[in-house]
Amino acid sequence: MGGSQSVRKLSVDNENAIQVSQEALDRIQAQLNAKQAEQPTPRPQYAPPPYYDTHKQNEYAAEEAYWARRIENLKRAHEKINSGMHLEYQKTLKEANDLFDLVQADKVVNKLPPCQQEKGKMLECYSSNPDKSLLCSVLVNEFNDCVCRSRIAAVSASS
Structure with missing residues (x-):
């Protein structure tokens, strides 16, 4: 009794099975597609958390304004430094060209x-x-x- 397991097979023949035509399947599929098209897709809506009040908005706006001013100040300082470096570069370039011209003129005189x-x-x-x-x-x-x-x-x- 408990020594071996028995295997049973059961088969049922259903003679009353319903056969559906291809036209009926197409109509059912078309109705399902129409229902899915009618249903709008839900849009995700953002709801700010309850702790996000006007005080926090004011704090964020003040911080944003601070950083905007800071960036503008840094841009102005960078422009001043850049213009100073450009002037120094132009001055040095002019001096170097003058010296080069002087040396070239001296070489021409000495070439004769x-x-x-x-x-x-x-x-x-x-x-x-x-x-x-x-x-x-x-x-x-x-x-x-x-x-x-x-x-x-x-x-x-x-x-």
Whole structure:
């Protein structure tokens, strides 16, 4: 009796089952869809909590105004700092450009070889006296002296 479990199977044949046509199923489905469309979807409504009274609203408004003023003050301070930095930048840029122009002008002056006038006189003398080069010795000495002076000036300027 209690040693093994028995398994029972039960089957019921329902000969009185109702068969519904496809047209009837479609009509029922259409009616269900129409009812669902008629029912409006409930909108969530926000109700402020009971402790949210005018006193709290005033506190929040005051705090909001405080932070708005604070932000505006910080914006103005930032604009002042930014304009000051911009002016300093422009001033420094102008000074740097002036120095650069000065150095460039100095380089242009120094790029020309020294004693060009003496060199021209000496070469003219040689071309006009091709067979008598000793006649140009005075001009050669002047050119040599000019070159020596230029070298001394360049060395003293760099040190």
